Amino acid sequence: MATVEPGIARHYDISGLEERIIAALADSGADVANLRASDLEAVDEFHIGGVAATKALVGQMGLKPGTMLLDIGSGVGGPARFVANNVGADVTGIDLTQSYVDIAASLSERTGMAGKTRFVQGSALDMPFADASYDAAIILHVGMNLPDKPGLMSEAARVLRPGGVFAVYDVMRLKDGALTYPLPWASDETMSFVATPDDYRSAAVAAGFSVIAERPRGAFAIEFFAAMRERLAAAQAEGSKPPPGVGLVMGEDARTKIANLTAALEGGILAPVELLLRLG
Numbered sequence: 001m002a003t004v005e006p007g008i009a010r011h012y013d014i015s016g017l018e019e020r021i022i023a024a025l026a027d028s029g030a031d032v033a034n035l036r037a038s039d040l041e042a043v044d045e046f047h048i049g050g051v052a053a054t055k056a057l058v059g060q061m062g063l064k065p066g067t068m069l070l071d072i073g074s075g076v077g078g079p080a081r082f083v084a085n086n087v088g089a090d091v092t093g094i095d096l097t098q099s100y101v102d103i104a105a106s107l108s109e110r111t112g113m114a115g116k117t118r119f120v121q122g123s124a125l126d127m128p129f130a131d132a133s134y135d136a137a138i139i140l141h142v143g144m145n146l147p148d149k150p151g152l153m154s155e156a157a158r159v160l161r162p163g164g165v166f167a168v169y170d171v172m173r174l175k176d177g178a179l180t181y182p183l184p185w186a187s188d189e190t191m192s193f194v195a196t197p198d199d200y201r202s203a204a205v206a207a208g209f210s211v212i213a214e215r216p217r218g219a220f221a222i223e224f225f226a227a228m229r230e231r232l233a234a235a236q237a238e239g240s241k242p243p244p245g246v247g248l249v250m251g252e253d254a255r256t257k258i259a260n261l262t263a264a265l266e267g268g269i270l271a272p273v274e275l276l277l278r279l280g
């Protein structure tokens with residue numbers, strides 16, 4: 001295992017996270033004894049733009065029912081459940097953080113999705129899967145933790161079948177400028193490996209992918225956080241509890257992480273970027 005990985009897994013590991021998610025959903029009026037995958041959308045999509053971003057990315061992939069899809073860095077399983085539910089894909093998620101793998105499996109069980117999703121612990125840079133075992137793959141907001149983009153791309157190319165689509169949605173660096181920590185993916189600079197779209201593209205091409213599409217989503221990201229701030233301010237003004245949101249999976253310092261990320265987005269230093277790749 002690369003030496004940075006244990007620290008990164010500790011960064012994400014939040015004690016009692018599943019109980020907190022269930023309590024927040026119960027508070028917001030969800031029927032937690034009969035959860036549907038859509039009840040979890042506000043909290044289990046751990047990337048900028050939430051389920052709307054997943055839908056926009058996956059909608060470009062041409063997936064069909066029965067597609068064997070790999071979700072690299074699957075978190076607590078929101079994107080995997082979304083694709084299983086909305087496309088009928090058979091989804092495997094792999095994630096470094098054991099507690100996320102356990103929560104993802106448990107949330108799939110609670111939402112009746114255990115048959116269409118499975119989650120395994122492991123590294124994106126050394127995946128325990130056979131060559132050419134998946135039709136397509138996605139990765140959402142994980143590459144920022146991966147020091148080796150060529151390694152990511154060659155692992156993705158290895159496990160995909162020829163012609164397989166790999167959809168990337170990562171926060172990338174658009175220009176020079178200092179980052180302030182903590183950020184949602186890193187407590188400090190030792191865990192952050194944000195790269196440029198050019199770095200991703202050249203690693204992808206070297207691994208045998210061709211680039212089908214690329215789309216920076218900086219304005220979308222800024223709007224997403226502005227809407228989040230408005231919801232929080234409205235709840236505060238009413239004296240009510242804020243609605244459950246992705247801050248839940250970011251732990252106690254969620255507000256600082258989001259403020260630091262928002263500053264980098266508004267400064268044009270970082271932006272989430274979609275990159276659609278096809279093998280061969």
Ligand SMILES: C[S@@+](CC[C@H](N)C(=O)[O-])C[C@H]1O[C@@H](n2cnc3c(N)ncnc32)[C@H](O)[C@@H]1O
Pocket residue numbers: 005008009012044045046047072073074075076077078079094095096097100122123124125139140141142145146184185
């Ligand atoms: C910001 S979260 C995104 C989770 C999920 N993709 C989503 O969008 O909801 C980043 C995830 O990457 C995982 N991760 C970080 N480094 C990894 C690695 N080397 N291999 C696999 N997963 C990794 C973390 O454990 C975490 O679950």
